[in-house]
Each structure stands twice: as structure tokens, then as C-alpha cells.
Amino acid sequence: IKNIAVLTSGGDAPGMNAGIRAVVRTGIYNNLNVFGVRRGYDGLVKGEIVPMDAKSVANIIQRGGTILKTARSEEFKSYEGRKQAYENIKKLGIDALIVIGGDGTFTGASKFIEEFDVPILGMPGTIDNDLAGTDFTIGYDTAINTVVDAVDKIRDTAESHDRVFVIEVMGRDSGLIALRSGISTGAEAVLIPELNVDYDAIMKRLDKSRKNKSSRIIIVAEGDKEGGEVVADKIKENFPHYDVRLSILGHIQRGGRPSCMDRVLASRLGVASVEGLLEGRRGEMAGLICGQVQFTPFNKAIKHIDKINENLTRIVEILSL
Numbered sequence: 001i002k003n004i005a006v007l008t009s010g011g012d013a014p015g016m017n018a019g020i021r022a023v024v025r026t027g028i029y030n031n032l033n034v035f036g037v038r039r040g041y042d043g044l045v046k047g048e049i050v051p052m053d054a055k056s057v058a059n060i061i062q063r064g065g066t067i068l069k070t071a072r073s074e075e076f077k078s079y080e081g082r083k084q085a086y087e088n089i090k091k092l093g094i095d096a097l098i099v100i101g102g103d104g105t106f107t108g109a110s111k112f113i114e115e116f117d118v119p120i121l122g123m124p125g126t127i128d129n130d131l132a133g134t135d136f137t138i139g140y141d142t143a144i145n146t147v148v149d150a151v152d153k154i155r156d157t158a159e160s161h162d163r164v165f166v167i168e169v170m171g172r173d174s175g176l177i178a179l180r181s182g183i184s185t186g187a188e189a190v191l192i193p194e195l196n197v198d199y200d201a202i203m204k205r206l207d208k209s210r211k212n213k214s215s216r217i218i219i220v221a222e223g224d225k226e227g228g229e230v231v232a233d234k235i236k237e238n239f240p241h242y243d244v245r246l247s248i249l250g251h252i253q254r255g256g257r258p259s260c261m262d263r264v265l266a267s268r269l270g271v272a273s274v275e276g277l278l279e280g281r282r283g284e285m286a287g288l289i290c291g292q293v294q295f296t297p298f299n300k301a302i303k304h305i306d307k308i309n310e311n312l313t314r315i316v317e318i319l320s321l
């Protein structure tokens with residue numbers, strides 16, 4: 001392997017820049033030529049591929065978003081699109097790719113490897129933490145801290161007005177943002193797509209906790225079957241005398257300076273990915289499990305359900321008295 005390329009794909013996540021920097025610099029350290037692909041797989045199809053040097057990644061480790069930009073590519077979903085992408089990388093003599101993203105990114109990478117035999121390794125970059133094969137994904141730590149900051153502020157006003165707040169957080173298919181931010185903000189209930197909601201139990205909990213607290217907070221993951229608005233309406237129906245408000249945090253959760261944990265995670269996985277490629281690894285995602293770098297095949301990495309830890313959901317209930 002002499003020439004490698006790096007891209008970011010899917011939703012951006014804080015720490016992606018630290019990951020790009022690590023890949024570029026580890027490549028150069030190993031005497032490789034490194035290219036950057038703009039706008040994810042879209043840029044691969046359209047040939048938006050630029051050479052990167054050590055300077056091109058200077059002063060980015062602390063920046064949110066991704067300097068390479070990102071997209072969810074429709075064209076790469078077709079065989080013709082992937083064929084065009086393959087021709088573009090062959091033209092530049094690119095031997096291998098490192099893709100930073102989530103489940104969609106790795107699904108695309110698997111197809112590309114299958115059809116064109118391109119060596120690809122992945123790095124987990126998504127605020128949702130919905131990938132197996134790594135305890136945490138790049139961006140998750142920053143995002144949950146953003147949520148905690150926002151919910152703490154909402155708690156101040158909720159407490160002052162004796163209100164119930166339903167707060168919807170991101171997580172299209174995953175409740176991991178909701179779960180950890182819920183525990184750390186003392187939420188009275190957390191609703192996530194992976195588990196069925198027992199509304200009776202939640203209503204009872206809200207009623208019971210009233211004697212101990214003047215404000216109550218229910219965190220709802222965006223991917224929950226009902227969503228924040230419906231949950232807020234149900235609470236209003238059950239308790240017409242409660243003062244209920246809904247707050248949807250939205251894309252604020254995806255931005256901001258990456259936390260120290262995300263910068264270190266992205267740096268470690270960037271180094272590991274380049275070294276992994278040089279060792280002959282392909283079709284796998286580099287992750288960190290219990291402090292150790294491990295590689296997981298793409299088809300296993302995209303299934304995150306085991307990460308929903310019953311202990312975390314139990315903690316919410318126990319501590320919501």
C-alpha cells in the first residue's frame with residue numbers, strides 16, 4: 001500500500017477532524033501518500049479527491065464538524081455509482097480507504113469491497129454510539145455533554161416554575177444518548193426505541209415523585225416509537241393540572257468542540273486504522289473496547305443492540321424516586 005484516502009460520511013460528529021488528522025499524519029509517518037475525499041461517498045463518485053499533507057490538518061483537532069465535509073450519498077447506493085467511484089480512485093492510484101462514519105457508511109463500504117475488492121477500514125464516527133465493536137463512538141462523549149449542559153439549564157427553569165419537561169434528544173435508532181444523559185441529569189424517565197414503553201409505570205412514577213420534587217424531566221430519544229410530542233400530550237391528558245413543556249434539542253447536539261475523550265479516541269483509532277491497513281486488515285472497524293483497540297467486521301459493527309445495558313435503564317428507575 002502506497003496511497004490511501006480518508007473520508008467522512010453520514011451525520012458529522014465532533015472528533016471527526018481529530019480522526020482525519022490522525023489518519024493523515026500516521027500515513028505520512030509511514031511514508032504513504034494520503035488523499036482526502038470531500039463530501040463522503042459523493043466525492044468518491046464525483047472525483048472530489050485532494051492530496052493532504054501534514055499542514056492541511058494543522059489546527060483542526062479542536063474543531064467540530066468535518067473539514068472534509070460529509071454527505072449521505074444516493075449515487076453510491078447504485079452499482080454504477082460505486083463503479084464510477086472505483087474508477088476515480090484507480091485513476092489516482094489509491095490502494096486503500098479509511099472511512100469515518102456510522103452504520104450507513106459501513107454498509108456502503110462492505111458492498112464496495114465485495115464488488116471491487118478495495119481494502120477498506122472504518123472508524124466509528126457518530127454521536128449516536130449505535131455501533132458494536134467499540135464502547136464509545138467518536139462524537140458521543142461530546143454530544144452527551146452538550147445534552148447534559150442543555151438539560152441542566154432546562155432543569156433550572158423547570159424547577160422555578162414547578163414544570164414537567166419532555167426533552168427529545170437525538171438517536172434515530174438508538175437510545176444511548178438518552179440513557180446516559182438521562183442518568184446524569186437525574187431524569188425521572190427515559191424512553192428509548194430499543195425498549196417498549198410502559199406508560200402506566202411512567203405515569204405512576206411521575207405522580208409518586210411529585211412529593212419529592214417540584215420539577216420532573218422525561219428524556220425521549222428521537223427514535224422512540226411515539227416521539228417527544230406524543231409523550232408530552234399523554235402526560236397532559238393524564239395530569240391536566242401539570243404544567244408540561246416540550247423541548248427538542250435538535251442539531252445543537254452534533255456541533256461544538258470535541259471533548260478530550262473524543263479527541264483521544266479519534267487519535268487512537270486513526271493511528272490504529274492506518275497501521276491495520278498496513279498489516280493487511282480489510283472490511284473491519286477499529287474500535288476501543290475496555291481500553292484496547294479491537295477490530296470488528298463491518299457486518300457485526302452495525303448491530304448495536306447489545307449495547308443497551310439493562311443496568312443503565314434500571315438505574316434511571318431506582319434513582320427517580
Ligand code: F6P
Pocket residue numbers: 010011102126127128170171172173222254
Ligand atoms: O446519525 C446521527 C444523527 O444525529 C441521528 O441521531 C439523527 O436522527 C440524524 O443524525 C439526523 O441527521 P440529519 O438531520 O443530518 O439528516
